[in-house]
Amino acid sequence: MARLTKPLSDTEIKTAKPKDKEYNLADGGGLQIRIKPNGSKLWLLNYSHPITKKRQNLSLGTYPDISLLSARKLAQEARTLLAHGTDPKAHREAQIAAKAAIIEHTFGKIAAEWFERKKDEVTEDHAAATWRSFKLHLLPSLKDIPISQITAPMVIEFLRPIEAKGNLETVKRLTQRLNEVMIYAVNTGLIHANPLSGIKAIFKKPRKEHLAALKPDELPELMQAIANASIKKVTRFLIEWQLHTMTRPNEAAAARWDEINFDERIWLIPAARMKMRRDHQIPLTEQTLALLAAIKPISGHREYIFPADRDPKTHSNVQTANAALKRMGLKDRTTAHGFRSLASTTLNEQGFDPDVIEAALAHTDKNQVRSAYNRSIYLDRRREMMTWWSNYIVEAAKGNVSLAHNARNLRLVAQ
Known part of the structure; x- marks a missing residue:
């Protein structure tokens, strides 16, 4: 016993x-x-x-x-x-680890981990804007809160003042980014479910407003305004370059000399600088090559084609063209990004293939296989279309007010 x-x-x-x-x-x-x-x-x-x-x-x-x-x-x-x-010993250790994880895995830390992965999927400018919105709107309130303790009422409460100011687009983007961080936390096993999945519906929806853009018959007025504007020469070159190439403001402003293939007459923008994270080839016309020849004495010895005025070692600010358009009195009528809409509308009205136009604008087809195929077979057709577009711009400028036209004539004389 x-x-x-x-x-x-x-x-x-x-x-x-x-x-x-x-x-x-x-x-x-x-x-x-x-x-x-x-x-x-x-x-x-x-x-x-x-x-x-x-x-x-x-x-x-x-x-x-x-x-x-x-x-x-x-x-x-x-x-x-x-x-x-x-x-019981293993049970206790698991509890201690879980409590430590709650303290260690704060929103600020998880958001930073998410951003490290996210930034490689977008352009540098977009990545910078994303993290800036975190530091301005999200991190001050959420940085030290454990990710497992983030709740919808908590987030809604501090987003309400932003909504009250009428910054509805900001609220929309913040809710999207918050959800991406929480989904990342779910996928990494830190939380079981995303508590913020439905918060977008709580806030007022921003009205969808298209960026201001001129109509095709207003192109002559634009060219006249550019010619008569009191702006720096590099800015004038940048505006015409963006207009001829149909690129986004950040793509045009950060153009580099080493991206230009003069033999193939191609401007190759690397994926890292493109919104859709894919290389984009742009056929260069006589007019765009003339612009490059004309600006080469100014920036040919530098890295960027359109150097910044204050620091020529870097490129022009992405808002340079918009600031110039504002000084021309075109603020509410067009933006630099609106040049793409102007080109698209004009080319569609002229009967060019919509798929070729979309390829030129670097819009991505949802079908990735079809998109890659289209990019490869459309290059010659895009070259024809871009040539027509450059000629159309010069014609709208009535010749003597177009930098591209004047630069091209100088090249012909020199030859």
Whole structure:
């Protein structure tokens, strides 16, 4: 018959004296208190591992911080886990890790991890704008909050003032980016579900407004305004270059000399600078080659075709063209990005193949195989279309007010 252990009393524990070597006082059921030579008293639960059956000791804390009654309660909780086949020591370590993860995995840290992966999928300008919106609107309120404690009411509360100011497009973008971070947290196993999946519906929707763009019959007026504008020569070149090449403002402003293949008459914009993250080839016409020849004395020895005025080692600001158009009195009528709409409308009205136009604008077909195929077979057709477009611009400028026209004539004379 197994020997019964007499339960300990609080008096026994208090009066237990240290010895030269540590020793244990048993309370029963594996619970014991270890008396160390320095006088400290440590609660232990001795048990058999539910799988390996090896003897283990589980520390339950020190006496008197953990009283006899508390130690018995903790021991019983551990025995209950054992009865269900769970190792209490492993269970405790998992709980500690989970609590540490809550503290460690803050919104700020997870947002930064998400951004490190996201920034390689978008252009540098877009990446910079994205992180700037985080620092301005999201991180001040959410940075130190554990990702697992982010809730919809919490986020809605601090986005309401932005909505109240009428910045609905900002709210829309912030909710999209918040959802991307939370989905990343779900996919990495930090949270079980995204609590922000429906918050976009709570806010007012921004009215979809198309960027201002001139109509095809207003192109002569635009060319006249550019010719008469009091703007720097590099800015004038940049505006005409963007108009002829049908590129986005950031693509045009950051154009580099090493992207130009004069032999093939191609401007190759690398994927890293494109919105859709794919290389984009643009056939160069006589007029665009003439523009390059004319600006070469200004920037041919530099990295960028259109250098910034204050720091020629970098490129023109992406808003340079827009600022110039504003000074021309065209602020509410067109933007630099609106040149693309002007080109698209004109070319469609002239009966050019819509697919060829979309390829020229670097719009991506949802069908990736078809998109890659179209890019490869449309280059010759795009060259014909771009030639027509450049000639149309010069004609609209009535010849003498177009930099491209004048530069081309100078080239012909020089030859």
